[in-house]
Every structure is written in C-alpha cells, then in structure tokens.
Amino acid sequence: MDDDHDGQRLDNFLMRLCKGVPKSHIYKAIRGGEVRVNKGRVGVDHRLAVGDIVRVPPLRLPEQKVHFVPPGEFPVVFEDEAMLVIDKPAGVAVHGGSGVDFGVIEQLRKSRPQAKFLELVHRLDRDTSGLLMIGKKRSALVGLHQSLRDGGWSKHYLTVVSGDWVNDRQHVRLPLTKWTTKSGERRVRVDPDGQVAHTIFSLKQRYGAFSLLDAELKTGRTHQIRVHLASSGFPIIGDDKYGDDDVNARLASSGFKRMFLHAHTLSLLHPLTGERLELQAPLPPDCVAFLEELATP
Known part of the structure; x- marks a missing residue:
C-alpha cells in the first residue's frame, strides 16, 4: 500500500480498485473474510496504512456495455503536484452515471494516463459552470475534505x-x-x-x-x-x-x-x-x- 491510500477506508479503496463491481459484492466479500489485510480479517471501515498488504479475491463483474471515453482537458485555473482546479463548462457532467456515460473526471483520467491519482474534491451540477477541484494526491483530497467540513x-x-x-x-x-x-x-x-x-x-x-x-x-x-x-x-x-x-x-x-x-x-x-x-x-x-x-x- 502506497502513500496515496494511507488512511483510506477499506471499502472505499476496493470500490476504487474494483470499478464496476456492485457495492453489495464488495461488502459481502469483506464481511465474509475473503478480503484480508496483512493476512487478517478486518471490517469495512478499517483504515489502510502504508505498507499494508491487501488480499482481494476474484470478484465477478456484471456484463456491461463498454462506452468510449474521449480524453478531455479543460481550462486550468490552478495546478500543482497536489491539486488541479479547472473552469468546467456548462452542460458537462462531473462524472458518469444516471444516464451519462462519462464526465469530467473520466475524461481527465483518459487524457492523463500517467496520473496515479485523480479524484473529485466536490461536485457541480451538470448545467453549472465554473470552478471545480480535483485532488492529485490522497493527502490533499483528505485535507480539502476536512477543510470543507470545517x-x-x-x-x-x-x-x-x-x-x-x-x-x-x-x-x-x-x-x-x-x-x-x-x-x-x-x-x-x-x-x-x-x-x-x-x-x-x-x-x-x-x-x-x-x-x-x-x-x-x-x-x-x-x-x-x-x-x-x-x-x-x-x-x-x-x-x-x-x-x-x-x-x-x-x-x-x-x-x-x-x-x-x-x-x-x-x-x-x-x-x-x-x-x-x-x-x-x-x-x-x-x-x-x-x-x-x-x-x-
């Protein structure tokens, strides 16, 4: 386990790792002891640490229609090694789902294949334009979420x-x-x-x-x-x-x-x-x- 996942909940880590697998399957695997951390059983809310070894059993993906995601870049307002802030245009969803095949985050990941970590910090409605923040490190994402809550x-x-x-x-x-x-x-x-x-x-x-x-x-x-x-x-x-x-x-x-x-x-x-x-x-x-x-x- 590397720095990008330090402190992350096990269930959230698996949902990111096993994209497309229903949440119910992931929770069933954890509660059934099929998922192990450092060879031991843990709960869904277990926090991972650097150096942890996570054993993930084979998980069946439901049959899905493969959607083409075009790479996309958006006007950059601010960027450094920790975070990216873009000016999102109106009419573009921030993520796929609810009848939308893909959104800003999927397009950014497609256009930046070298990026190990890109996660939305917050959301904007599809028809709202303007400032949208993306975390480039888990430590930055956690910090931004805490700042938002505070x-x-x-x-x-x-x-x-x-x-x-x-x-x-x-x-x-x-x-x-x-x-x-x-x-x-x-x-x-x-x-x-x-x-x-x-x-x-x-x-x-x-x-x-x-x-x-x-x-x-x-x-x-x-x-x-x-x-x-x-x-x-x-x-x-x-x-x-x-x-x-x-x-x-x-x-x-x-x-x-x-x-x-x-x-x-x-x-x-x-x-x-x-x-x-x-x-x-x-x-x-x-x-x-x-x-x-x-x-x-």
Whole structure:
C-alpha cells in the first residue's frame, strides 16, 4: 500500500480498485473474510496504512456495455503536484452515471494516463459552470475534505434570477431534503425536517425583470442555490428543474439556452502548504453577452 491510500477506508479503496463491481459484492466479500489485510480479517471501515498488504479475491463483474471515453482537458485555473482546479463548462457532467456515460473526471483520467491519482474534491451540477477541484494526491483530497467540513472554504456563485430582487443582502436558511420523482429523477425540496442549508445572496445589478446576484454558500447541499432561490420566488433563469418554464422557453427562443449559474470565486488554504489561494473563473462568454443584452436600452 502506497502513500496515496494511507488512511483510506477499506471499502472505499476496493470500490476504487474494483470499478464496476456492485457495492453489495464488495461488502459481502469483506464481511465474509475473503478480503484480508496483512493476512487478517478486518471490517469495512478499517483504515489502510502504508505498507499494508491487501488480499482481494476474484470478484465477478456484471456484463456491461463498454462506452468510449474521449480524453478531455479543460481550462486550468490552478495546478500543482497536489491539486488541479479547472473552469468546467456548462452542460458537462462531473462524472458518469444516471444516464451519462462519462464526465469530467473520466475524461481527465483518459487524457492523463500517467496520473496515479485523480479524484473529485466536490461536485457541480451538470448545467453549472465554473470552478471545480480535483485532488492529485490522497493527502490533499483528505485535507480539502476536512477543510470543507470545517467551513474553511469561501465559495461564491454568480446567477441571474427571474424577478426584481428586493434586498441588497439576504440570508436564506431553508432546510432541504432529497426526493425522487416517479420517473427516477433526483430532486430537492424545502422540508422542515431536512438538512440545515444556508445561502447568503447579495444583489449585484437589477435589470428590470431580472436580477444578477452573488450567492455565497455557507453549506453545500445538493441543488442548494437553485432550490433556495426558487422557493423564495426568484428562480434561476434556464433552470429546467426548478425554474419558470415560460421564461426559460422565451429566453431559449432568443438564444440563451443554459442555466445562469457560475461558480465564480473560491478562497481556501492549500491542503499541504497552508498558503491562501484566491481562485476565480470569469463568466463564460454566453453569460457576458446575455448581461450586455439586458443592459442595452
């Protein structure tokens, strides 16, 4: 076992090593004693250490259709030996699954075959653009996750909503819970018994029927900004899950066919050096053009 897996849980290590094998098979093999660490039986939550020898039994893969993954590179905002930060375009998933054959992480691994370790630090919705972090070392990934849990990140998004936003600065604290539609689509809604969720919205510019806002995430729940805004009566334009269908259709017919949500700035301490990083991804050209059109008398 090398440094990249030091401190990693056994079940997570096996799921990464045995991609495609159902989780139930992996857990059954561990609990049945077929997986051994240093010749001994261990639990699924056992933490691996440098030098450990892991015995993995033959595990049957389900028959799968092989999908072609094209190599892909994306605009780099920051990169060193520990981490990579890219400017993800809208319309690209961060990983495969749920009807998507591949995403950013699979394309990066394909284009960087020499890289021993590439893992997503966090996620962005498929239709959200902007800053996305990838760990290049397990120690960096663990450090970034801990910093995120401790509130050591400052994350800001830019978004345009339908409606004339009232307050210059507004805290929205609405608890959220996940649910699934009859068609199997994942959604999120406000629920008094849901997880705590907190977003701070600041008005940047009014455009009559629309408003440009800065959204600062204080928690990181799925679809948090989108649901907080929609539930407040100001849906994000182009949001096909929580937005206004009539407004979206009108904007699409005039040429703007994406959700206006962009991960704009990120401030955090480097997980290994402790250096303060101030990262920024400028608004994409289609968003800039849309704002210019709104500003035109």
